[in-house]
Amino acid sequence: xxxxxxxPAPATDLDRAAVTDSDFNTSSRTDPQxxxxxxxxxxxxxxxxxxxxxxxxxxxxxxxGLVVSANGTCGELLGCPSDxxxxxxxxxLVDLASDARTWHAYREVLRGRQARLRCTRRMKNPDGQSLWxxxxxxxxxxGEPGVLLSIxxxxxxxxxxxxxxxxxMHDPVTRLPNRTLFFERLSAALEPEAYEQGxxxxxxxCYLDLDGFKAVNDTLGHRVGDRLLAAVAERLTRCADEAxxxxxxxxxxxxxxxxxxxxxxxxxxxxxxLADLAEAVLxxxxxxxxxxxxxxxxxASIGVVERHAAGTxxxxxxxxxxxxxxxxxxDGKSRWTLFDPERNAHRMTRQALASTLRPAIExxxxxxxxxxxxxxxxxxxxxxxxxxRWNHPQFGMLTPNxxxxxxxxxxxxxxxxxxxLATACRQAxxxxxxxxxEPPIFVSVNVAVRQVWxxxxxxxxxxxxxxxxxxxGLLQLELTESAVMGSAGRPLQALQALSDMGVHIAIDxxxxxxxxxxxxxxxxxxxxxxxxxxxRGFQYEGTxxxxxxxxxxxxxxxxxxxxxxxxxxxxxxxxxxxQASRLRRIGCDTGQGWLYSRPVAPDRISELMARxxxxxx
Numbered sequence: 180x181x182x183x184x185x186x187p188a189p190a191t192d193l194d195r196a197a198v199t200d201s202d203f204n205t206s207s208r209t210d211p212q213x214x215x216x217x218x219x220x221x222x223x224x225x226x227x228x229x230x231x232x233x234x235x236x237x238x239x240x241x242x243x244g245l246v247v248s249a250n251g252t253c254g255e256l257l258g259c260p261s262d263x264x265x266x267x268x269x270x271x272l273v274d275l276a277s278d279a280r281t282w283h284a285y286r287e288v289l290r291g292r293q294a295r296l297r298c299t300r301r302m303k304n305p306d307g308q309s310l311w312x313x314x315x316x317x318x319x320x321x322g323e324p325g326v327l328l329s330i331x332x333x334x335x336x337x338x339x340x341x342x343x344x345x346x347x348m349h350d351p352v353t354r355l356p357n358r359t360l361f362f363e364r365l366s367a368a369l370e371p372e373a374y375e376q377g378x379x380x381x382x383x384x385c386y387l388d389l390d391g392f393k394a395v396n397d398t399l400g401h402r403v404g405d406r407l408l409a410a411v412a413e414r415l416t417r418c419a420d421e422a423x424x425x426x427x428x429x430x431x432x433x434x435x436x437x438x439x440x441x442x443x444x445x446x447x448x449x450x451x452x453l454a455d456l457a458e459a460v461l462x463x464x465x466x467x468x469x470x471x472x473x474x475x476x477x478x479a480s481i482g483v484v485e486r487h488a489a490g491t492x493x494x495x496x497x498x499x500x501x502x503x504x505x506x507x508x509x510d511g512k513s514r515w516t517l518f519d520p521e522r523n524a525h526r527m528t529r530q531a532l533a534s535t536l537r538p539a540i541e542x543x544x545x546x547x548x549x550x551x552x553x554x555x556x557x558x559x560x561x562x563x564x565x566x567x568r569w570n571h572p573q574f575g576m577l578t579p580n581x582x583x584x585x586x587x588x589x590x591x592x593x594x595x596x597x598x599x600l601a602t603a604c605r606q607a608x609x610x611x612x613x614x615x616x617e618p619p620i621f622v623s624v625n626v627a628v629r630q631v632w633x634x635x636x637x638x639x640x641x642x643x644x645x646x647x648x649x650x651x652g653l654l655q656l657e658l659t660e661s662a663v664m665g666s667a668g669r670p671l672q673a674l675q676a677l678s679d680m681g682v683h684i685a686i687d688x689x690x691x692x693x694x695x696x697x698x699x700x701x702x703x704x705x706x707x708x709x710x711x712x713x714x715r716g717f718q719y720e721g722t723x724x725x726x727x728x729x730x731x732x733x734x735x736x737x738x739x740x741x742x743x744x745x746x747x748x749x750x751x752x753x754x755x756x757x758q759a760s761r762l763r764r765i766g767c768d769t770g771q772g773w774l775y776s777r778p779v780a781p782d783r784i785s786e787l788m789a790r791x792x793x794x795x796x
Contacts, residue, residue, distance in 0.1 A: 236249075237249070240328050273302065273312065273314045275300075310332055379446045383443075383452065383483070384453075385442040385483055387480070388439050389464070389479055392407070415463070418442075418463050419442055444456065449485065458515070461515060532571075544569060544571065547599065547602055550776060550779070552771050555767050555770050562655065564624075567583075590629065607619075608647045608649040613785060614792060620788070652683070658685075700744050705746060708751055709767075735765040738765055749767075750762050754774050755774060
């Protein structure tokens with residue numbers, strides 16, 4: 180390194196070079212008496228007077244590192260007459276050889292290859308008290324050989340810095356370490372050198388949130404709330420001290436903000452240790468607090484994480500704890516919950532799916548499969564239900580129960596529903612064109628209530644029918660019973676407009692809700708699809724259970740009611756011929772289920788239509 184000799188050199192990393200807590204050491208390299216006498220440099224009288232009278236401890240050092248002269252302040256600081264310092268090894272006086280980096284930089288300054296060295300050292304004064312000094316080594320200048328070593332007592336500045344750091348790193352309300360210090364300690368604990376040299380190599384975290392604290396703040400004010408937080412902090416600290424009594428080191432207790440606290444356990448011994456700590460914290464917090472004449476009761480929800488330190492990051496650990504805390508609150512509060520990787524994986528998958536839903540529609544990752552709807556009397560194909568699938572590049576083929584609810588939550592059900600409707604209508608029209616000699620089959624498409632509210636469903640349907648050329652009578656729209664039976668205002672107007680257009684409206688999963696049958700008669704509904712739970716009651720073969728006549732009575736009554744209202748009935752989840760026979764006997768119109776076919780690709784429907792055309796249904 181090189182630098183200018185004019186003016187103070189800019190601060191470098193060496194300005195903060197290795198601080199040691201030990202006293203300065205006597206060199207074991209060579210006896211100072213073995214060194215040649217230091218070179219005496221002529222000094223102008225004015226400079227000599229300033230040197231001697233200066234309040235800053237200073238010494239002139241020759242190129243060999245030996246003290247040539249020292250002022251009285253330097254002698255006082257080091258506890259000996261200044262004359263006694265002449266000939267001593269300067270590096271030993273202030274422990275410059277204690278670390279390799281500082282020693283190398285010092286040698287570079289002596290040789291004239293570096294402009295300046297500044298470092299901080301801890302040493303003892305003649306009274307035995309520790310003090311911090313800043314050591315500066317710089318060339319004498321004006322071509323003079325040797326360097327000037329100066330020593331400044333910076334203990335008061337260090338103490339001020341320590342006080343300021345304490346204020347910066349601690350919460351003023353509870354006096355606990357704050358979020359900044361917590362993450363500093365956590366980051367240090369996760370450094371490889373912190374756990375590879377010994378210990379268990381594991382780390383644990385209890386992430387705590389108070390239940391009911393907001394009510395205290397809102398009703399009694401922030402002053403009482405702060406006193407409550409301070410009281411909670413005292414109890415948490417007591418729990419940590421008791422937990423660390425047998426181990427020699429207590430968990431770090433920190434306030435992360437608001438009513439959130441954390442207990443960090445370094446070198447944890449396993450989940451049992453964290454569970455015991457969480458139990459102790461729950462009991463401690465649940466005991467009533469007497470604050471400002473009020474007897475206050477709160478509880479806590481705690482997320483507990485314990486794992487190997489290797490491969491863990493501060494962010495990942497805290498995120499896992501925060502997620503687990505959310506689970507504890509969702510499970511009923513006033514409890515602790517242990518991190519579950521499988522539960523977290525499901526949550527992460529849900530988040531990943533939600534974040535990629537809209538782009539997936541644009542990328543064309545969705546496909547449709549079709550399940551036949553078969554006439555119960557003749558077994559012929561009458562229509563198909565379009566069922567959407569997500570061909571996810573990471574998770575594979577996903578069924579609707581994995582993503583439809585997410586699509587309804589974030590509104591992406593609107594563009595997805597529009598795509599499903601257009602694709603299904605286009606395919607139905609193509610089947611009609613490919614099999615002109617056969618009666619055309621209808622296509623049934625599921626519609627979410629949000630599609631009715633958040634889009635102009637009537638206009639969308641009209642546009643798609645016009646674009647594809649499909650007759651309105653060949654389109655059936657399915658809505659759930661709860662959605663249809665609660666329709667009023669705009670949804671009801673939309674259903675009526677679609678019915679007037681010639682589109683059939685079907686109630687899906689009928690029988691699962693509490694239907695107002697009188698209201699049903701006033702809705703523009705054409706089809707009831709019986710929920711599969713009714714049909715499964717018909718499946719007696721192989722179960723060993725005798726038939727329950729009530730099952731058929733209930734289903735028969737619903738079918739008769741529907742027929743009296745001018746509606747047709749489709750039975751879902753038909754899996755056996757016995758079910759089909761009973762449904763046929765009581766008058767069900769169409770059936771859908773694995774007895775006839777699972778959901779299949781469009782070409783399989785084409786094959787079914789072709790076989791039906793030649794008399795092989």
